[in-house]
Amino acid sequence: MTGVVPRAVELHDVSKSFGDVLAVDNLSFFANPGEVTGFLGPNGAGKTTTLRMLLGLVEPTSGTATIGGTSYHVLPNPPDIVGAALEASSFHPGRSGRDHLRVYCTVAGYPDTRADEVLEIVGLREAARRPVHAYSLGMRQRLGLATALLGNPPVLLLDEPSNGLDPAGIAWLRRFLKDLAAEGRTMLVSSHALSEVQQIADRVVIINQGRLVREGRLDELTASSRVHVESPDAERFALVVESAGAAVQRSSADVLELQGLPARVVGRLALEHGVELHALETSQDGLEQIFFSLTGVEGDAVDATPEQVGELAALHRIVLHGLEGTADLEKAFFRLTQEPHPPVERPLSAQGVLS
Amino acid sequence: MKALLDAELLKMRSTRATALLVLATLVLAVLTVATTVPGVIEENAWISLDDPDLLASVVGNGFGAPLVLMTLLGVLAFTQEFRYGTVTSTYLGEPRRTRVLVAKGLSLALASAVITTVTLAVTLTLSIALIRSQDGDVTVAAQFWQTVGAGFVVMAVYAVIGVAVGALVPNQIAAVVGVLIWMLAVEQMVIPLFPGVGRWMPFAAASSLIQLGSSYGDQLLSVAMGGLVLLGYTAVTAVLALLVTPKRDVL
Numbered sequence: 001m002t003g004v005v006p007r008a009v010e011l012h013d014v015s016k017s018f019g020d021v022l023a024v025d026n027l028s029f030f031a032n033p034g035e036v037t038g039f040l041g042p043n044g045a046g047k048t049t050t051l052r053m054l055l056g057l058v059e060p061t062s063g064t065a066t067i068g069g070t071s072y073h074v075l076p077n078p079p080d081i082v083g084a085a086l087e088a089s090s091f092h093p094g095r096s097g098r099d100h101l102r103v104y105c106t107v108a109g110y111p112d113t114r115a116d117e118v119l120e121i122v123g124l125r126e127a128a129r130r131p132v133h134a135y136s137l138g139m140r141q142r143l144g145l146a147t148a149l150l151g152n153p154p155v156l157l158l159d160e161p162s163n164g165l166d167p168a169g170i171a172w173l174r175r176f177l178k179d180l181a182a183e184g185r186t187m188l189v190s191s192h193a194l195s196e197v198q199q200i201a202d203r204v205v206i207i208n209q210g211r212l213v214r215e216g217r218l219d220e221l222t223a224s225s226r227v228h229v230e231s232p233d234a235e236r237f238a239l240v241v242e243s244a245g246a247a248v249q250r251s252s253a254d255v256l257e258l259q260g261l262p263a264r265v266v267g268r269l270a271l272e273h274g275v276e277l278h279a280l281e282t283s284q285d286g287l288e289q290i291f292f293s294l295t296g297v298e299g300d301a302v303d304a305t306p307e308q309v310g311e312l313a314a315l316h317r318i319v320l321h322g323l324e325g326t327a328d329l330e331k332a333f334f335r336l337t338q339e340p341h342p343p344v345e346r347p348l349s350a351q352g353v354l355s
Numbered sequence: 356m357k358a359l360l361d362a363e364l365l366k367m368r369s370t371r372a373t374a375l376l377v378l379a380t381l382v383l384a385v386l387t388v389a390t391t392v393p394g395v396i397e398e399n400a401w402i403s404l405d406d407p408d409l410l411a412s413v414v415g416n417g418f419g420a421p422l423v424l425m426t427l428l429g430v431l432a433f434t435q436e437f438r439y440g441t442v443t444s445t446y447l448g449e450p451r452r453t454r455v456l457v458a459k460g461l462s463l464a465l466a467s468a469v470i471t472t473v474t475l476a477v478t479l480t481l482s483i484a485l486i487r488s489q490d491g492d493v494t495v496a497a498q499f500w501q502t503v504g505a506g507f508v509v510m511a512v513y514a515v516i517g518v519a520v521g522a523l524v525p526n527q528i529a530a531v532v533g534v535l536i537w538m539l540a541v542e543q544m545v546i547p548l549f550p551g552v553g554r555w556m557p558f559a560a561a562s563s564l565i566q567l568g569s570s571y572g573d574q575l576l577s578v579a580m581g582g583l584v585l586l587g588y589t590a591v592t593a594v595l596a597l598l599v600t601p602k603r604d605v606l
Contacts, residue, residue, distance in 0.1 A: 018604075049606075056450045057443060057605040073450035084447055090440035092370055099369035100441075106362040107448035147444060 006069025008033050008155055008186035009054065014063035016049055016210075023049045025210040026063070031188045031203070033154070036181045038201030038218070039190040042295050046210040047190040048086065051157050054188075055084055067155055079108040083148030084157040090144065093133035097124055097143050100132065104150055118146040123172070137164030145176075155186045162193050174200050198287040208295040219262060221290055227263050229256040229270075230279035237275045244269055254278070356458060359449055363432070363462035372431070376424055377470055381477055383420035388478050391416045392485040404491035408566075410482055411499040415565040417478035418506050422561065423538050425467050425510050429517020430534055432459045434527035442605055452601045456522055460593070463514035471510045475503060498566050501578075505564040512589050513561070519592035522600050550574035560584040 009031040016024040024046040031037035041047050052058040053065045056072030067075065067082050075081050091100055101115035119128045122142040127135065135143065141164050148156055161177070162170050170193075177200050181187045191197050197204060204221060206214040214221065227246075231237050234254045241258055242248050244265070249257040258266060263282045270277050367373045389395055391413050393404055402412055436442035449455050486493050517534070524530040538558065546553035546562075553559050554575050563581030576584060 052605065055447060057446055059602070059604060075450070078450060079448055082447075086443055087440060090443050092366075092435065092439045092441055094370040094372060095366075096369070099365070103362050103365050103369070104444055104448050106365055107358055107445075109358055 006066065007031070008068055009037075009157070009188055010064075010066050010069075011050065011054070012064045012066075014050070014053060014060045014065050016046075016053060016058060016061050023210050024053070024060075027207065027210065027212055028063075029205045029212060029215050031186050031205075033186045034181060034184045035202040036177055036187040036189055036200050038197035038204040039188055039207075040192075040194065040197060040204055040291060041190075041207040043192075045207050045295070047207065048159055050207070051084070051086060051159055051188070051190060054157060055082070055086075077108060077151075079104065079110075079151035079153065081151070081153050082155045082157065083151060083153040084159075085141075085144035085148040085161060086157075086159045087144070091132040091135075091140065094131050096129045096131055097135065097139075097146075098128040100143065101146060101150065104147060108151055110150060114150060115146075118149045121149060122146045138166060138169045141165055141169075154184070156180060156188070158187070158189045160191055161189060162191060162196050170196065194288045194291055204287070206291060206295065213295065214290065218287070221287070226282070227258040227261060227266050228279060228281045229258060229266060229277065230254055231256070231270070231275055231277050233275045237270065237273070240269055240273050240275065241266060356454065356461075359454060359458035360461055360465075362448075363458050364465065367428075367432075367462065367466060372435075373428065373466075376428060377473070380420050380424035380470075381474065384417045384474055384478050385481055387419055388413055388417045388481045389485065392482065392489060392491070394489045395485050404486070404489055407492060407494045407496050408498045409486060409491055410493050410495065411502040411566060413482045413486070414475065414478050414499070415502045415506070415562075417474065417482070418509070418565055421470065421474045421510060422513050422558070423535070425463070425470065425514045426517040426520075426534055426538065427531060428466065428470075429463045429514040429519075430521040430524075430530045431527070432463055432518050433521030434525060434530050437525040438527045446605060453597050456518070456596060456600050459522075460515045460518045463518050464511040467510040467514040468507060471507050475506065502566050505566065505578075509561045509564055509585070512585055513557075516557070516589055516592050519589075519596035522596035523592070525603075555584060557585060557588050560588075 007030040010028075011030070012028050014024055014027045015022065027046070027050060039047055039050075049058055050065075053060050054067065054072065064071065072078060072082070091097075095103075098115055098119065101118065102112050105112055105115050116125070116128070119125050122145050124139060124142050124146060127139060132140065132143065141161060145158070145161060148158065158177075162173055165173055174196065177187060177189065181200075181202070189197070189201070198218065201218050203217050204215070205212065229237065229241075232254050234250060234256050238248045238250055238256055241256070241261060244261060246261040246266070247259040249259075251257055261269075263280055267277070267280055269275075270280070391401075393402060402409055406412070433442075436445055445455055446452060449458075483493050520534060521530055524533065542553070542556050542558040546556060546559045550559075554563075559575055560581040563575040563578055564585065566578070575581065
């Protein structure tokens with residue numbers, strides 16, 4: 001089915017119906033080692049069902065879902081191979097985080113010291129002996145990650161890992177997931193937080209109503225997103241990029257909005273043609289726009305002004321991370337809360353809005 | 356299997372619910388013993404203080420509450436996992452679900468041996484003290500040892516049936532309420548009122564094994580028949596659980 005070498009994670013023509021409801025419809029995709037594969041879709045698209053089919057928790061109606069070419073229930077000691085964190089709520093509230101991990105260490109044959117190691121890794125050492133009901137949502141997410149990491153597995157399946165994390169936690173998670181992928185692991189990460197996915201994913205798989213709507217490398221997908229260019233030479237440069245295949249919109253005398261070329265190509269063209277650039281910026285909501293256009297789902301706050309977003313921030317902190325302007329709010333948050341500032345790579349033009 | 360069994364035992368030990376349930380049961384068992392020894396609380400003697408089977412009967416009656424507890428502990432072994440979503444991690448660690456089911460059955464059977472020992476230590480000490488205080492007969496006759504032996508067997512059987520019921524009815528409230536209504540209301544009414552039907556019920560079969568025939572006007576099945584009936588209930592629920600568990604989607 002896949003030739004000689006099986007994919008680390010693969011779904012092949014997988015369908016699942018619950019009664020009359022077709023939750024997953026003939027879905028095929030894969031995830032590769034060393035990459036973060038973002039798994040996107042609106043609520044109810046079938047993401048969680050799909051992950052559960054990969055893990056042998058839900059039986060597909062048809063098709064095969066495999067890890068390294070093998071279905072989950074015939075893996076020898078699966079925690080050695082696959083780590084999974086599904087939902088932040090899968091803990092007995094009266095059991096301590098450490099005891100929770102010890103249970104699964106016992107099942108998989110790891111020493112109890114491994115529980116302490118993963119608690120250290122996810123930053124829960126202090127809370128190890130407290131019952132889980134005393135944990136915040138963010139701490140539960142970390143405990144879920146710790147459970148997934150027990151066997152130091154080469155494949156990780158994570159369902160909405162950034163849910164409930166505060167901005168410092170999200171910055172931590174971003175680095176953490178990138179590091180895990182850099183170690184050569186296969187990472188399949190489902191998320192609503194598009195801007196988060198945009199920052200960590202190498203590939204994305206987008207599903208809607210159980211069907212695959214788009215799959216590909218993130219840079220290829222977002223190549224079709226807008227590139228904002230400011231140049232005193234805009235008129236001439238418009239012709240250059242047009243002949244290179246971009247759709248050009250000239251919004252003012254020296255501002256161009258391009259579609260169809262990634263920023264790095266636009267930059268190279270400018271260099272080659274000796275065009276002076278004052279700004280070259282890929283629009284931050286590239287993935288979001290793709291997502292919305294493919295899934296037909298529209299976020300209410302997408303067009304909100306920074307002030308409106310700021311008001312929303314108080315109410316819906318998590319929602320913010322899927323919105324334009326996140327970077328600025330994130331910076332503002334770190335400034336205001338005096339949290340340690342994570343390295344944030346942003347173009348100069350994005351600074352100063354909220355400071 | 357050893358690893359799975361150890362993990363199940365750790366699950367039981369690592370929450371306070373287990374200890375609280377056991378404690379509550381011991382209190383109930385103590386109350387039962389206190390009310391069954393003639394003359395201590397109730398004057399109406401259902402058994403003579405001179406009866407050589409007095410000790411066995413009092414200790415046997417003391418198993419009423421512990422049997423309910425064992426069933427509930429068995430039920431909770433699965434329903435708690437469904438309720439709190441830990442079943443996901445459990446099946447990720449061991450995707451062969453029938454092995455998980457067997458490990459839970461074994462762990463509860465082991466727990467039942469410990470709980471039965473503790474129960475007996477408490478009820479026996481109290482029974483002897485109370486019977487002596489009434490100048491009664493504390494003969495340790497053959498029936499006493501049968502009652503004690505049967506107590507271990509019946510407690511283990513109820514634990515296993517509980518595990519199977521929990522696997523079949525994942526909704527914790529439905530499972531717990533169902534078990535309580537069955538054990539505390541249905542059986543308690545039907546067995547004495549309609550012994551023709553009632554003696555085929557699990558608790559009547561268990562009672563015949565524990566030698567409580569005299570408490571039910573000698574209308575229970577024979578020990579052998581009671582044992583068979585109980586075995587039948589265990590087999591049917593266990594087989595159903597083994598068939599259903601691997602097929603059920605964990606959402």
